[in-house]
Amino acid sequence: MKKHTRCVHSGTYPDRETRGVNTPVFTSSAFEYVDMPHNIYPRYFNTPNQTAAAGKLCALENAEDGLIFSSGMAAISTVLLAFLNSGDHAVLQGDIYGGTRHFVTADFERFGIDYTFVSNEAEDIERAVKENTRIIFIESPSNPLLRITDIRAVARIAKSRNIVTAIDNTFATPVNQNPLDLGIDIVLHSGTKYLSGHSDICCGAVVSSKSLIEKIRNSAVNLGGSLDANACYLLERSMKTLCIRVEKQCSNARRIAEALADNPYISKVYYPGLKNHPGHDTAKRQMRGFGAIVSFELNQKAGPPEFVRKLHLIKPALSLGGVESTICAPAVTSHQKLTGEERAALGITDGLFRLSVGIEDSEDLLSDIEQALSAA
Ligand SMILES: Cc1ncc(COP(=O)(O)O)c(C=O)c1O
Structure with a gap:
């Protein structure tokens, strides 16, 4: 089958x-x-x-x-x-x-x-x-x-x-x-x-x-x-719906990663589906899709706490992988228990965000991110 x-x-x-x-x-x-x-x-x-x-x-x-x-x-x-x-x-x-x-x-x-x-x-x-x-x-x-x-x-x-x-x-x-x-x-x-x-x-x-x-x-x-x-x-x-959920999440994530790479408030986008990602070629050899998580770093123009507060649709929440898009700052959530030095050594900055892309329409998600970045 x-x-x-x-x-x-x-x-x-x-x-x-x-x-x-x-x-x-x-x-x-x-x-x-x-x-x-x-x-x-x-x-x-x-x-x-x-x-x-x-x-x-x-x-x-x-x-x-x-x-x-x-x-x-x-x-x-x-x-x-x-x-x-x-x-x-x-x-x-x-x-x-x-x-x-x-x-x-x-x-x-x-x-x-x-x-x-x-x-x-x-x-x-x-x-x-x-x-x-x-x-x-x-x-x-x-x-x-x-x-x-x-x-x-x-x-x-x-x-x-x-x-x-x-x-x-x-x-x-x-x-x-x-x-x-x-x-x-x-x-x-x-x-x-x-x-x-x-x-x-x-x-x-x-x-x-x-x-x-x-x-x-x-x-x-x-x-x-x-x-x-x-x-x-x-x-x-x-x-039972894993395949259809994840396939939609991956196509949304790719669209969002490409758009964020050109956003003036974002200094870095991490997504294995982007050609400039250091693991892109290896990912192509061992994965059928590049996943539905997009991480990105805000540049100096936007403040991390203000950015998450300004989001309307995307919930700042722990965990990931749900049908609804969520976002979190790893420095204060998943990697909070690490020391500041450990986080710095791993490349986890205070301005880093991990976006878990859901099954909504990608245009709605992008509009939400863009309005929150401008407002912040
Ligand atoms: C990659 C990864 N592995 C393991 C875990 C731990 O899973 P759980 O919270 O279900 O114990 C998490 C939780 O965020 C995770 O993101």
């Missing part, structure tokens, strides 16, 4: 009793075990709504198996803890989501885990690998500067040394990028973003091979970050 068809049909629980076309919501948290082939329990990640949502995502990511979590961070922290023991080393791209970075800096030392943050260049990643490196963790496009990592190159570096690779594929979505096909072992998502797409649930996901998911599941049942049936149902339903 092709992608749009998989979005609609894959994973759906076959309701043989009523022949309803949707997965029913199985609200039970207690399931009988006598004469059953295996025990079912929400924290074992194996209730019908959990497996239906995981099944749909697996079909979209070309994965053998998957797990649905209660947040993106539950998925990310579980995967890192599943593969890292005291005395091990991890190589992580420096400009990953601020929360992931904060988990590493706040907690790894206490577990005796060594780590190195590197740039998104494959050579830097290779140089950082040590004897005891067990995992390489990347994010592409990255949050918020949309840097592009050469996924195939990273997979090659890791495979020759038997190191597990994991990627946060939240920004790309499976519509634009399938890292497992490029040689990566584990794909992670904050499902709070595009997968759910309506800014109304918090969830996460991991997909991979059967054997690696089994290893992750062993940690996941202990750490306990599972998702309840109602939210799983909403996630599965939302993924």
